[in-house]
Amino acid sequence: MRDSELAQIRQLPLFRTMADDSFALLMRAAYDQTFPAFVQLIEQGAEPDFLHIVVEGSVELFARWQDRETTMAVVRPVSSFILAACIKDAPYLMAARTLEKTRIILLPSVDLRAVFQTDHKFAMATINELASCYRSVVRHAKDIKLRNARERLAAYILRKTRDSKSASFIIPVEKRLLASYLGVTPESLSRTMKSLQEVGAKVDGQRVIITDRKALEAVAHPSPLIDGPDCDDEAALAGAALLDDGDDDESVVARPYTY
Template sequence: MSLIGRDTERLGRHPLLAQADTDTLAMLCRSALVQTFPEETTLVAQGEPVDYLYILMDGEVAVSGTWKDREATLTVLRPNATFILPAVVLDADALTSARTVHRSRLAMLPAEQIRQAFANDPAFARAVAHALSADYRGLVRGTKSQKLRVGAERLANYLFAEQARQGGAPTFELSHKKGTIAGLLNMSAENLSRAFATLAGYGVIVNGPQITIRPNAKLNRLARPDRLIDEAVAPCSAENSAQNRPAA
């Protein structure tokens, strides 16, 4: 389905397109498609050519990788995320697969048009460079967390991030199934269960998908959120030390 007025306006405000030349934006919007996909639809297959740059407008998309008979979820994308930009820019095969987690609505911009805009529009090229740089920093953060933290520490910081994203209340629900969380944290299902058991001794109560975090300094000392690893570091309780807060 081609774009309608509100879709064009929304794309025009997207960080990747907001500074693009008027002609560039018009070209991309003319060739763009918007489509709603049902749950568990494969959008991109690992190893296959990439025909579109996707912008997630509503829903969630899981990005995963496979090797032999193994599969791991690398990230779960939320609205306004783009994928798979590096493969589009390089005109290369996809290194990962992408599928919808829930019913999702996506804008699809032809890859060839993206490369044309990248070559001819300096403002758009800067936006692409900014997006790729932000993605790289996210990759570094994730790698540092996996290499430097043990499982219980990774899980504690994941729960703090989920709690903050949902408003900061002591009780909240996990956004994803535990199998997906295990993949995101580079853990087996068994190791994730052990990590949850460990956190029970630090004031974390699990009731199915519902999590309750009792504010306490002990859990903060275990997790030690770090602004150079975690995307956003929020105080986890009144006792949270100043060294764990982001610099002003």
């Protein structure tokens, strides 16, 4: 593993404050591997052998139930995923696959649990990360359960431009993934995007342009208890398990989960 990558991993909030010898122990048994696009990395229900850290490329976390499938989150560099399963030594609740050529560092979960027991600062960082994930899940579940599809999309657009105050942004994932994340079908997402053109948001391919922010806010009714700073839409550990019958947006049910 290159020194530059070790330095990147060391700066992740999860590892930043831990002792040097604890970090060295984790990295000693770690290895990196490059995967082509659309390779399934883990299967839901499997035992958590490794914590995965994405250093190049991107990974989709998804779930299946009967004949249904939904996107849970998209993970980009540099970030980890499936932390809770590794700490609890419990089966994965999600599956993961690469969206493009992706390089991943794998840390044995048995070493992760051993360091968690002995390194106080690492344990606190782990708790903080899982707490942030839990709050993000609750916010996303509220978004899905309390808003209709139009309100959800308007709120998503406002969140994407919240920090930069920019009037436009590029949708960072395929629209089918965004639709799944928002709990609608791709067809419903397309219709909803067109409807928002009348009230403040124009879509040009993957670019969304806000033409009237106040009108868009009137649709979304932004709330700090739903759209707060730890609502991270495409982050590694965001989302809720969504079930959609493929026809009726109002039939979407959100089921929070532990990562």
